[in-house]
Amino acid sequence: MDRARFFRSFRFAATGIRAAIRREQNIRFHFLAALAVIVAGLLTGLSYGEWLIIILLIGGMIALELVNTALERAVDLASPEFHPLAGEAKDMAAGAVLVFAAASAIIGLLIFLPKWF
Numbered sequence: 001m002d003r004a005r006f007f008r009s010f011r012f013a014a015t016g017i018r019a020a021i022r023r024e025q026n027i028r029f030h031f032l033a034a035l036a037v038i039v040a041g042l043l044t045g046l047s048y049g050e051w052l053i054i055i056l057l058i059g060g061m062i063a064l065e066l067v068n069t070a071l072e073r074a075v076d077l078a079s080p081e082f083h084p085l086a087g088e089a090k091d092m093a094a095g096a097v098l099v100f101a102a103a104s105a106i107i108g109l110l111i112f113l114p115k116w117f
C-alpha cells in the first residue's frame, strides 16, 4: 500500500475526530466520562483483564458515537426535509448508542462496585 496514502487517511480520521469534538456536545461528554473512568480505575486499582475491558468499552463507546454523528450528518445531507425513513435512521443509530452505553454502564458497575463495597 502507498505509504503517503496510508498516512493521509490517518490525517482525515484525526480531522474527523477533531470536528466531532468541536461540534458535538455528546462526543465531549463521552471523552470526559472516559477520563473520569480512567481516573477512577487508577485510584481503585484494576487488574490487567479489567483494564482491557474498560479500554474496549471506552473505545467502542466513542467509536459508536462518532459513527452515529457521521450518520446524522449523512442523513441531514440526503434528507434535509422531514422524512419518516430519515427519522428512523437517526433513531435507530441513537438506539445503538444507547444499547452500548447501557451495557457499558452495567459492566462498569460490575467491575467497580465489588471493589468499593
Ligand SMILES: Nc1ncnc2c1ncn2[C@@H]1O[C@H](COP(=O)(O)OP(=O)(O)OP(=O)(O)O)[C@@H](O)[C@H]1O
Residues within 6 Å of the ligand: 072, 075, 079, 080, 081, 082, 083, 084, 086, 087, 088, 090, 091, 094
Ligand atoms: N430529516 C428528518 N426527518 C424525520 N425526522 C427527523 C429528521 N431529522 C431528525 N429527525 C428526528 O429528530 C430526532 C433528533 O434529530 P437530530 O439528532 O438530528 O437532532 P438534534 O437533537 O438536534 O441532534 P444533535 O444535537 O446531535 O445535532 C431524530 O432522532 C429523528 O427522530
